[in-house]
Amino acid sequence: MTAALDHAAAPAAPAAVPADWAGAAPAPIGVDQAFNGYVAATVVHALDRLGIWDRLEHDPLLDLRALAAETGPAVRERVLREVVRAAAGCGWLRLQDDGGTALLTTAGQEMIRMRGYFTWGVGGYAEVFAQAHRIVSGEAEFGTGVLRDEAMVALGSGQNDRSFMAGTLDEVLADVDFSTLADLGSGISARVSRVVGNRPGTRGLGLDISGPATELGHRTIAEAGLSGRVEAIRTDVLDVCHRAAHRDKLAEVDTVMSFFLLHDLLADPATRPHTFTRLREAFPSARTFVFADTMLRPDAEGAQTLPVFSLGYELAHALMGVPLHTKETYEELFAAAGLVPRRTVPFGTPHSWLYVLEAR
Ligand SMILES: C[S@@+](CC[C@H](N)C(=O)[O-])C[C@H]1O[C@@H](n2cnc3c(N)ncnc32)[C@H](O)[C@@H]1O
Incomplete structure (x- = not known):
């Protein structure tokens, strides 16, 4: 700074x-990076909404059985484990004990620090981005048929404020x-x-x-x-x-x-x-x-x-x-x-x- x-x-x-x-992300973005980046962003947000990043912030070792028991009475443990496995596939966690525990990695620590961008993007603007083609063609309009999730936009900004x-x-x-x-x-x-x-x-x-x-x-x-x-x-x-x-x-x-x-x-x-x-x-x-x-x-x-955020910020506002x-x-x-x-x-x-x- x-x-x-x-x-x-x-x-x-x-x-x-x-x-x-x-930024350090190369442009042109490769097909594999673009596709995996999209999926990875949804995984970051899922871990945030499930409170998993918060847990990992306090204790870098996650017991998956305890996590499932505490996530709620209707928890789908198998799906929860798959979401955690996807996060491990992205390199943010390391599965241990035959998949019974997950350890936060250094890359995962950085993701916790920056997760507000994903709350903003995936939580706040997913629908706007997904409807981009209909906004362009005139079939849909931001503010009537297509909405952002304002609480997620505000929450993501608040997370970033606290972090950095x-x-x-x-x-x-x-x-x-x-x-x-x-x-x-x-x-x-x-x-x-x-x-x-x-x-x-x-x-x-x-x-x-x-x-x-x-x-x-x-x-x-x-x-x-x-x-x-x-x-x-x-x-x-x-x-x-x-x-x-x-x-x-x-x-x-x-x-x-x-x-x-x-x-x-x-x-x-x-x-x-x-x-x-x-x-x-x-x-x-x-x-x-x-x-x-x-x-x-x-x-x-x-x-x-490309740096983090700018492209999403510019596109989201163009669509709105x-x-x-x-x-x-x-x-x-x-x-x-x-x-x-x-x-x-x-x-x-x-x-x-x-x-x-x-x-x-
Ligand atoms: C990107 S968020 C930033 C929130 C907060 N200032 C922060 O930095 O964490 C923009 C905020 O402005 C609010 N907002 C947008 N247009 C507004 C308006 N015309 N009057 C008051 N608030 C507005 C949104 O609801 C949203 O909470």
Whole structure:
């Protein structure tokens, strides 16, 4: 991970792109890699939903008989063993004791760390990808006949946050003074809960359009013991911007965060040039905006290697009709709204940047 750029000290310094954002997966992708990758992705997600990765995280040795007994009364033990065998075939587990136990490998440890991508892709977008041909032909449309699983999208983002983004955000927020924080597109409210929980005396709001994600958010807040300090509200952030929904609560917010939502807010070309100005107006007391999003890969066409995530992110949004933008476009839109970058930091997922912006 490269160091953050401090724009107060060096306003025009170009940001360095982390080397791993180019990826190591070769393009062209071979037939065997493509097919096995597809199956392997479903296996990662199955292990996640069955709680097997969680178990392995705590104890790298899995007793398959105990696993079957604890998976539920209707468990199909033979199928469960086959799913575990498939994970072993992918090299993430090593079967031992005539298949009675499975040991987590180093590659499996890495998969646990990165499994949020699979919750996002397989859990969240499987139907969108599977219906790509019907979306293209005009037989189906995203949002009516074809849906994503919003709770899985939010859960996958939350898993990735915990695994490899939280440290960067905490380091960046250490320099930000706040008392009331709003997180736009807060998903399961994990991030706003963690940030508020770590700073005594602060309060937080998590705003998200998704009913299922907001429900999970209520649970996250209660489990973190933050009821009364953090509130999850189901709302469309565009209503907050354009129709001043929840005006009273938002008036107290001094710092606004948003992670991996901005591209949705910028989808409509008619409102795009003014979206950040409207956001500033919706939060009249906010002086600091902490924004992160995944941006278009520069030079994607000629790339000889692929990183994790980018291809899926770009295709999923194309199928949903949501345009993506370059880093330069974000920076032009920030500037037009009087939002001046104080810091710009690479943010874990390839081609994702975190900005601390000052409202001037
Ligand atoms: C990719 S997820 C990111 C979740 C979370 N910020 C994170 O980083 O873990 C995007 C979230 O934005 C929410 N969302 C999308 N459009 C929205 C809108 N117009 N208003 C509020 N939330 C929205 C989705 O429901 C989803 O939870």
